[in-house]
Amino acid sequence: MRKIVHFYDSFGDKEKLMEAYYYLGSIYRDIKDIPQAITAFQQAVDAGRNSQQYLILAQIHTQMGTLFAYQSLYEDALKVYKKSYIYYLKQKDELGLIYALRNQGRMYESMSQPDSTIHYYQEAYEKALNFNDQKVINSISKEFGNVYLDLGKPSQAMKLFYSIPEQKDDAIYLYGLGSAYLLTNQFDSTQYYYLEALKEGKKNQNIYLISSIYKALATIEAQKSYYSSAFNYVQKSLDLEDSIKKTTRTEAIGKIQSLYNYRHTEHENQQLLLKNKETxxxxxxxxxxxxxIVGITALYINYTKKQKRIAKEQTNRLDQQKKEQHKYSQECLQKNRKKIIEIKKMLQQANEEKEKKSCYQIQAQKKLQKIPTLKSQLTLFEKKLLEAQKEILILSNNLIEAKKYEALILKNTFENSSIYKRFHEASCEDNSTKINKEDWDILRHEIDKAYNNFTDRIKTLYPPITEQELHICYLIKTNITPTGMAEILCLSTSAISNGRARMYKKIYKTDGRGELLDKLILDF
Structure with missing residues (x-):
């Protein structure tokens, strides 16, 4: 084969050279010279870089993947298996696609990636069903079933095993069914299929499978207190251990040597590539x-501007709410009363000046020349204006008093309502009262009626308020304690406290305790 490779290499027929390297790699594979086999397969790939012989290219990559997998190089194997899938796809080889998908599933299982494992085996299984070859379906189903067993999913495994014709002469099939029953604690069925798998003449028997069956049977017998038979199975399993250890040791040494050679060669190649790519x-x-850096800076600047804008908008909303509250506050009422007293004094002073002028006109004229006009004498128009101002302030105070009285009545009505009592009952520990969506809707309606459209106003103050945060505000308005809130909302007391503190921070853009939010909501 070396002579053939040399011949086609000299005469430049790339298609034939690719095939020659492929057969050379296959020979190296058969004599267990893994590094040389991989090198030959890689040279076949290089020779056929622009080739349209997709079937050979797919087979080359499949062989390379198998060699990588043998050396536990699962990631490298997965890469070439994916390439083999692409070539089988170009070749439109349905059978090749089935096994390419299965090979990828094997690698993901070896890399402990269960989701990807199931995905690729499922793809392979569906393609096998469409391919409609019972032998292929049986092969994929058995392997897929054992994958489900490894993942601890016996029901899916049994479904796959029972979807194909019963194969009583196949040890792997029988072992799979037995393992599925073992996972579901159906020990009689487990023993039946395990014992069937141990019978002479079964296909696919090997010392690893037989040893595993003996160990499982020993465990089952011990659970049934049949210690004598359990000991016999343990003894049979131990008899196979020497052979297994010897085989495993030989394979391990071969893998280590092959892995060392391959890695050494790969390291040299990588060093050359790295020098060219470092710059x-x-x-x-x-x-x-x-x-x-530019992106992060831009994002930070944009974020800062956005936060400043949000803070400014929130401040404006808070100022507006404070103005609305001040309009009907006790402070405004007192301020209006003081202005009324001042106006009364000014009017009284004006009347006194008028009387003096009628009685002592001459003396008054002299005095009036010395007294500032605004303080000593008022024109008729100014007097009427003051009278009007006084009336407006009186009406304003009456309105404030009426609003306060109305608010007090609405509050008392709400606090004596059935929904108020229902929520207080639900807030008590060990109470059977459960709050549903209809209760929340009724509470919202009653609070909005009692507190001047509270919901719309709090949403205006804090637009991104969530449903749970709104519920907390309703419970504050209902005078429910944090412990009671936790009972109603099925949360911990600490969660309620943290939620109130977070909400205060979102509204005021500064840290604060939950009690501060309570004060805001109760005064709102």
Whole structure:
């Protein structure tokens, strides 16, 4: 084969050279010279880089994947198995696609990635069903079933095993069914299939499978207190251990040697590639770093501007709410009363000046020349204006008093309502009262009626309020304690406290305790 490779290499027929390297790699594979086999297969790939012989290219990559998998190089194996799938796809080889998918599933299982494992085996299984070859379906189903067993999913495994014709002459099939029953604690069925798998003449028997069966049977017998038979099975399993250890040790040494040779060769190749790519990688990293810095800076600036804008809007909303509250506050009432007293004094002073003027006109004229106009004498228009201002302030105070009285009545009505009592009952520990959506809707309606459309106002103050945060506000308005809130909302007391503190911070953009939020909501 070396002479054939040399011949086609000299005469430049790339298609034939690719095939020659493929057969050379196959020979190295058969004589267990793994590094040389991999090298030959890689040279076959290089020779057929522009080839359209997709079937041979698919087979080359499949062989390479198998060799990598043998050396536990699962990631390398997965890469070439994926390439083999692409070539089988181009070749439109349905059978090849089935086994390419199965091979990828095997690698994901070896890398402990169960989701990907199931995905690729499921793809392979569905393609096998469409391919409609019972032998292929049986092969994929048995392997897929054992994958489910490894993942601790016996029901899915049994479904696959029973979806194919019973294979009483196949030890792997019988072992799979026995293992599925073992996982579901059906020990009689387990023993039946395990014992069937141990009978002479069964296909696919090997010392690893037989040893596993003996160990499982020993465990089952011990659980049944049949210690004598359990001991016999243990003894049979131990008799196979020497052979297994010897085989495993030989394979391990071969794998280590092959792995060392392969890694050594790969290291030299990688060093050459790295020297050519170091500068390019450095430039790419530098560009990426600069882009990241620019991007992060832009994001930070934009975030800062957005936070400032949100804080400003929130401040404006708070100021507006404070103005609305001040309009009907006790402070406004007192301020209006003081202004009324001042106006009364000014009007009284004006009347006194008028009387003096009628009685002592001459003396008054002299005095009036010395007294500032605004303080001593008022025109008729100014007097009427003051009278009007006084009336407006009186009406305003009456309105404030009426609003306060109305608010007090609405509050008392709410606190004596059935929904108020229902929520207080639900807040008590060990109470059977359960709050549903209809209760929350009624509570919302009653609170909005009692507290001047509370829901709309709190949403205006804090637009991104969540449903749970709104419920906490309703419970505060209902005078429910944090412990009671936790009982109603099925949360811990600490969760309620943290939620109130977070909500206060979102509204005021500063840290604060939950009690501060309570004060805001109760005064709102």
């Amino acid at each position: 390019q990688i450095y430039i790419y990293l530098l560009i990426i770093a600069l882009l990241l």
